[in-house]
Amino acid sequence: MTIASETAGVGGRARSLALRYALRELRGGLRGFYVFTACIALGVLAIAGVGSVAASLSEGLAREGRTLLGGDVAFSLIQREARPEEIAFLRSRGEVSVATTLRGMTRSADGKLALVELKAVDGNYPMLGELMLDPKMPMKDLLAEHDGAFGAAVDSTLLARLDLKLGDRVTVGSAIFQIRSVVGAEPDKLAGNVGLGPRFLVSEAGLRATGLLQPGSLVRWIYRVKLPDNAGDDRAAAQLINGARSALPEAGWEIRSRANASPQLERTINRFTQFLSLVGLAALLVGGVGVANAVKSHIDRRRDVIASFKALGATGRDVFTIYLTQVMVLAGIGSVIGLAAGAALPFVIVGLFGKLLPLPVVPALHPDELALSFIYGILTALAFGLWPLGRVHDVPVAALFRETVVSEWHRPRWIYLALIGVVIALLIAVAIGLAYDRRIAAVFVASSIAVFVLLRGIAAGLMALARRLPRSRVTMLRLAIANIHRPGALTPSVVMSLGLGLAVLVTITQIDGNLRRQFLAALPDRAPSFYFIDIPSSEADRFGAFLRQTAPDSTVEDVPMLRGRIAGARGVKAEDLKASVDSEWVLQSDRGLTYTGEIPKGSKIVEGAWWGPDYRGPPLVSMEKKIADGLKLKIGDEIVVNVLGRDIPARIANFRNIDWQGLGINFVLVFSPDAFKGAPHSHIATLTETRPDPAGDARIIRQVADAFPMVTSVRVREALETIGGVVTNLVLAIRGASAVTLISAILVLGGALAAGHRHRVYDAVILKTLGATRVRLLGAYALEYLMIGFATAVFGVIAGSVAAWLIVTRLMTLSFIWQAGSAAGVVVAALVVTVGLGLAGTLLALNQKPAMVLRNL
Numbered sequence: 124m125t126i127a128s129e130t131a132g133v134g135g136r137a138r139s140l141a142l143r144y145a146l147r148e149l150r151g152g153l154r155g156f157y158v159f160t161a162c163i164a165l166g167v168l169a170i171a172g173v174g175s176v177a178a179s180l181s182e183g184l185a186r187e188g189r190t191l192l193g194g195d196v197a198f199s200l201i202q203r204e205a206r207p208e209e210i211a212f213l214r215s216r217g218e219v220s221v222a223t224t225l226r227g228m229t230r231s232a233d234g235k236l237a238l239v240e241l242k243a244v245d246g247n248y249p250m251l252g253e254l255m256l257d258p259k260m261p262m263k264d265l266l267a268e269h270d271g272a273f274g275a276a277v278d279s280t281l282l283a284r285l286d287l288k289l290g291d292r293v294t295v296g297s298a299i300f301q302i303r304s305v306v307g308a309e310p311d312k313l314a315g316n317v318g319l320g321p322r323f324l325v326s327e328a329g330l331r332a333t334g335l336l337q338p339g340s341l342v343r344w345i346y347r348v349k350l351p352d353n354a355g356d357d358r359a360a361a362q363l364i365n366g367a368r369s370a371l372p373e374a375g376w377e378i379r380s381r382a383n384a385s386p387q388l389e390r391t392i393n394r395f396t397q398f399l400s401l402v403g404l405a406a407l408l409v410g411g412v413g414v415a416n417a418v419k420s421h422i423d424r425r426r427d428v429i430a431s432f433k434a435l436g437a438t439g440r441d442v443f444t445i446y447l448t449q450v451m452v453l454a455g456i457g458s459v460i461g462l463a464a465g466a467a468l469p470f471v472i473v474g475l476f477g478k479l480l481p482l483p484v485v486p487a488l489h490p491d492e493l494a495l496s497f498i499y500g501i502l503t504a505l506a507f508g509l510w511p512l513g514r515v516h517d518v519p520v521a522a523l524f525r526e527t528v529v530s531e532w533h534r535p536r537w538i539y540l541a542l543i544g545v546v547i548a549l550l551i552a553v554a555i556g557l558a559y560d561r562r563i564a565a566v567f568v569a570s571s572i573a574v575f576v577l578l579r580g581i582a583a584g585l586m587a588l589a590r591r592l593p594r595s596r597v598t599m600l601r602l603a604i605a606n607i608h609r610p611g612a613l614t615p616s617v618v619m620s621l622g623l624g625l626a627v628l629v630t631i632t633q634i635d636g637n638l639r640r641q642f643l644a645a646l647p648d649r650a651p652s653f654y655f656i657d658i659p660s661s662e663a664d665r666f667g668a669f670l671r672q673t674a675p676d677s678t679v680e681d682v683p684m685l686r687g688r689i690a691g692a693r694g695v696k697a698e699d700l701k702a703s704v705d706s707e708w709v710l711q712s713d714r715g716l717t718y719t720g721e722i723p724k725g726s727k728i729v730e731g732a733w734w735g736p737d738y739r740g741p742p743l744v745s746m747e748k749k750i751a752d753g754l755k756l757k758i759g760d761e762i763v764v765n766v767l768g769r770d771i772p773a774r775i776a777n778f779r780n781i782d783w784q785g786l787g788i789n790f791v792l793v794f795s796p797d798a799f800k801g802a803p804h805s806h807i808a809t810l811t812e813t814r815p816d817p818a819g820d821a822r823i824i825r826q827v828a829d830a831f832p833m834v835t836s837v838r839v840r841e842a843l844e845t846i847g848g849v850v851t852n853l854v855l856a857i858r859g860a861s862a863v864t865l866i867s868a869i870l871v872l873g874g875a876l877a878a879g880h881r882h883r884v885y886d887a888v889i890l891k892t893l894g895a896t897r898v899r900l901l902g903a904y905a906l907e908y909l910m911i912g913f914a915t916a917v918f919g920v921i922a923g924s925v926a927a928w929l930i931v932t933r934l935m936t937l938s939f940i941w942q943a944g945s946a947a948g949v950v951v952a953a954l955v956v957t958v959g960l961g962l963a964g965t966l967l968a969l970n971q972k973p974a975m976v977l978r979n980l
Contacts, residue, residue, distance in 0.1 A: 161457070163410055163453075163500050164460040167462060168403075171468075172465035173465075174493075175465055175469050179469040180484050184313075187483045189251055191311060194250055195217070195349055196350075197348075200344045201686040202686050204344050217348045219347065219348055220247035221347075222244050222344075224241065224242050225657070226238060226320065226835045228835055230828060231291070234825065236824050237281060237285055237320065237321070238837060240321065251310060266324075272299045273298060273299070273300050273301070273332065274329075275323060276302075276306045277306060289303065295325075296333030297334040306322050306324055309322070313483075338804075338805075340833075375768045375769075377713060405623070406867045409867040409871060411504075412507065412616075412871050414508050415507040419511040429515060432445070446512055447512055454500060454503075461500060462493050506546045513542075514535050516536055551568050566929075574626055577922065581622070585911065586608040586612065586614050586615075590608040600903075603904070603906035621872050621953060621957060622915045622919055625916055625918075628919070630927045636942035651839055652677075653836055655837070657834055657835050660805060676813045677810050680808060680809045685767075686766075688765045689709065689714065690770055693761065703754075705753050709753075709791060716764065716792050716799075717794070718793070721736060725782040729779065731758045731775070732776065738796065741773075742771060742774070742794060742795055744794050746791065758776070759775060760775050762775060767802055904961060916949065920949060923949075
């Protein structure tokens with residue numbers, strides 16, 4: 124009975140036979156498929172691990188949302204307290220706790236100063252969760268006034284910074300505080316923004332005693348409502364929110380429920396998760412090259428078995444089905460290994476670092492994330508494995524036997540090409556359709572396709588160049604050049620294997636270097652040395668004169684500042700505006716606002732006209748161009764901002780491009796001079812020193828604190844270092860995910876070299892028989908790998924640098940400087956890895972006994 128007669132049936136029986144033959148061949152082991160399995164497993168591990176950790180974190184945020192928020196619903200106001208009728212409305216719905224936050228300067232007894240994040244709480248704090256104190260004590264005793272000093276609990280960082288201990292007294296504004304405990308953890312800390320200073324927890328009475336609560340001060344009042352236990356669900360919270368908006372439409376609340384306790388944190392997590400998932404997908408795509416190499420090598424080794432199948436009557440489709448089944452089984456094995464490791468990652472992280480994590484991670488199995496990762500693994504294996512599988516269909520038995528000597532290239536049938544196209548389209552659809560930011564995902568997909576095409580072109584160009592070079596008289600060089608372009612050359616495999624990994628590595632190192640330069644290295648030219656906030660309007664002129672007298676060689680800039688929320692635009696409420704992903708942040712919370720008759724420094728009008736210094740008509744507003752485009756606004760549209768509980772409409776007069784890199788004062792929204800006439804507000808100022816130094820900075824901070832205790836000084840470098848610490852942690856996570864891509868690239872490169880091992884053995888035996896020495900052969904192979912590796916490294920540096928430039932300048936909106944040192948390091952590493960792995964395989968080939976190989980030729 125022939126195979127053709129056995130498979131004459133259709134449907135399940137044919138598939139069963141294919142599976143049976145595929146499994147029979149796999150009984151001999153996975154030789155040749157270790158790289159295949161490892162590449163799929165690593166890529167799936169990266170995607171499943173990132174997805175599982177992110178889902179566990181999101182679940183933790185959702186489960187702990189009530190505790191993180193400090194209640195069921197939080198109503199936030201900026202620069203004003205709630206009115207009596209507003210507080211009465213909230214208290215009629217549930218238990219209310221009030222917290223107040225602002226920045227201030229604290230001074231120790233010996234005159235040392237430090238920026239702190241003040242937080243004043245009432246007797247109900249915390250309504251949910253636990254405030255960790257060392258030593259523990261009741262809130263009433265902790266914050267009460269004794270012997271002329273209010274109590275305070277502070278972050279341990281402040282104790283170290285000012286060389287303080289428990290019981291010491293410090294001054295904030297006009298009030299004296301005694302440090303009675305150290306804050307270990309706050310249940311509601313994650314619901315706030317990144318702090319520029321250590322926490323300083325006080326009572327509301329203590330805060331009022333400081334004198335910092337001036338008209339226009341940047342103070343945030345948060346009113347948390349805890350609903351009755353029988354009404355503490357999402358529906359009741361939604362009813363409270365809708366009722367507050369209906370009863371108090373112009374209150375200007377920023378409202379959060381326990382379902383979105385920290386929307387900014389959730390957006391950050393979603394974006395970061397997408398980025399890491401794309402890095403994992405890049406690892407899977409790099410591994411896909413290994414899949415193609417492994418499948419091609421396996422079919423090459425099994426040509427005698429394939430010939431036997433065809434000799435017994437098997438059709439090309441039968442052979443294709445058998446080996447497709449093998450690929451699917453092995454892809455399934457690799458995916459399951461990756462899924463197991465990825466699913467375990469949240470449990471491992473919590474087990475090892477649970478007590479150190481600042482975020483609530485709830486480890487659990489997430490079938491949707493694991494299923495998506497499995498689909499990625501299978502689709503990648505198919506996308507890269509179908510081409511070499513499809514080529515088997517039309518190869519006659521005689522050609523398969525002749526392939527030992529001559530390798531014939533031919534394209535798969537159209538049906539297989541169509542199948543490849545469908546699989547690739549599915550892979551692209553999944554990558555883009557399920558992304559948090561589809562634009563970024565689309566750019567990634569387009570870039571990946573472009574890189575594959577370019578790498579293939581580089582390999583072809585390198586072979587063509589080697590073919591046209593004049594014949595060298597140096598034997599080693601002549602042999603190396605011939606090896607680059609000969610039939611069955613390793614050039615395409617090595618270039619494809621190494622190129623993607625290097626491009627990813629260069630992208631990550633360039634982004635890393637630029638982020639460190641932005642936040643941890645030198646400040647931009649003429650960047651401000653200080654920001655001064657909460658300057659009372661009545662003191663603004665005197666404060667400016669004081670700064671000019673204190674630092675006569677410095678530049679002082681001063682502008683009025685208010686805080687307000689965008690309530691609507693074009694007649695549409697803010698919550699109903701369809702904002703782009705890049706612009707939605709401007710609607711999420713209050714924004715800094717200013718008014719002026721002059722075009723702000725660092726701004727350039729790109730559309731419309733400026734109103735001029737003498738304008739006294741109806742309110743006009745100037746918007747940042749990218750934000751306006753993201754909100755689909757045009758010149759003449761009306762925008763409404765809520766300032767101090769009052770809705771103020773204004774017409775858009777012009778759009779500006781803003782240079783944020785100078786770190787100077789600038790605003791997304793700038794209004795005409797009389798837009799906020801009569802509204803209480805403060806000023807913000809910058810001081811730009813000609814020759815800054817630590818001693819001079821300390822002197823300025825001290826003198827400002829002495830003369831203006833209500834003004835908060837923010838040293839720009841310290842603020843950037845704080846932000847830089849967060850960025851550094853993010854970059855570490857990116858490096859970890861990128862390491863998977865690099866490991867995949869090395870595995871694929873090793874697999875590509877191993878796939879050509881049989882040809883290397885034949886070459887080495889024939890050349891040794893003709894008189895070539897081991898040293899000469901090693902030199903020739905080393906030159907071959909060196910030339911291929913160098914050409915690929917140059918491409919990796921160029922492609923990675925362009926990708927990093929686009930990400931840094933377009934997505935992060937930061938300046939970009941090419942990091943030559945890291946690029947050179949990547950080139951050297953690529954050459955070492957390529958030559959090292961290549962020579963390791965060559966030594967094995969040179970150790971083969973000629974007689975054994977010659978008998979089988």
